[in-house]
Amino acid sequence: MAGNNSFLVKMGQLDRRLVFVVIGIAVFLPLKFPIGLAVVTTPTTQDVFNAVDSIPEGSTVLVSFEYGPSTRPEIEPMAITLLRQLFNEKQKVVAMALWPDGQFMSTRVLERIADKEYGLKWGVDYVNLGYRPGQEAVIKGIAKDLRANYNSDVRNNPVEDLPIMDGIYTVKDFDFIFSLSAGYPGTVEWVLYAADPYGIPMSTGVTAIQVNEVIPYVKGGQIKGILAGMSGAAEYENLVKAGDATRFMDAQSVAHFLIVLFIILGNISYLVQRRKQTA
């Protein structure tokens, strides 16, 4: 019995390097050898799909990129799937960024999807306006006068020469806003300064850690659905076209399961130790 107890206590005191190795293997193996676990769509993801699906054909959608390389694995699959859904429905896409590295993220995704996969025309079917410093002041600025803040796109074409921008003078002229956000400024600022004051329908895709902050706006009806982290991206892919996030979910499943297992082991050890101390 004493031997069992000391084994249980030791299970709660594993070297953290061992924990690192186990997590590393748990992430690597499912990426290399996918298990193919079925992804179940949650209502909030379905709401995003339905909201984007209900935009009338030929509408102009503002897609804002507020993420960088560190959160790319979580958000980029959402961006790719969103563009596919929008272009399938013949929508026009105007991209912009509130984060400096967001401009690089949007360039990369638009090159891959709009240019290579769909063969669409810059300035007619889609355009990238790029980054402007000022955080939420940029949103407030384009709410009043877009062309005062953006007089050219990232390729230095004057905005007034772009056919896609015909009739777009303020944020109110967009039919839909989609924020791909990993923090501040991001989804919350779009709700506060554009979508809610001017009644523009809006949806979002965020990192898992941000869901807590954004969910009140979703449940309040100010945002139509939410893609919540990697799992939200995988669920969204499941509704449009399978991609990276679906593949990554196997690794995340196993890693989460192992972390829970470690927590349980740690607690068994803790309870055994506490009982020994009080005995």
Add this chain to the structure above:
Amino acid sequence: MLWKTQIPVAIVFAVGMLTLIQWFVPHWPFDQIQVHTTQWFDIIAVFAVILGGLNLLKLQLQKVISRGRDWPYALVTIVGFLAMMVYGFSPVGVPEGIRLGDHLQANGSHFRWMFFNVFTPLSATMFALLAFFVASASYRAFRVRNAEATLLLVAGIILMLGRVPLGAKMTAFLPHFMQLPTVQEWIYAVPNLAGARAIMIGIGLGMVSTSLRFILGIEKSFLGGDE
């Protein structure tokens, strides 16, 4: 006193009041305030970026010169900073036929290469390390010490498993309302939402009172010193 206190306080009062008024009086000339002030803000933000860059360079240079703690890292920061400055602002590494400025996003430019092949993997690596630290920290620190900690632990476990396909598979045999994805959705939508809204309302009220304190000159900490 006049220049250091009264004039800055008067400026804050005037700008704060004008910004407030334009929300409630959406007519000329007040409707123009937002258009112009946001552009001023953008311009000031650009200069702030320059100041921030120079400040970074100054601090790192001081560390290298004085051989301070971890100075080799400061040297790496300076080299990286200068390299990106050179590739960003000079014709070095700009592909033929591409204008300076447009090259930042252009295929074949050194700036773009550095961004996608140096900054991106480094940044992703730093973030990926979190998975290991979260695993290790939760193993060592997540303990059922009392009722509140136990509640947090159980909610955490349900969320961790309920958000992934494995959690759905593990509880697929249970009635729908007991399956992990359903329970985690309920946690998000009910207790979590209530807490988040309470915090947001608290923050909102705090922001209103703090803003009023600044506008009315009661709060003067932005002046620096002992004011």
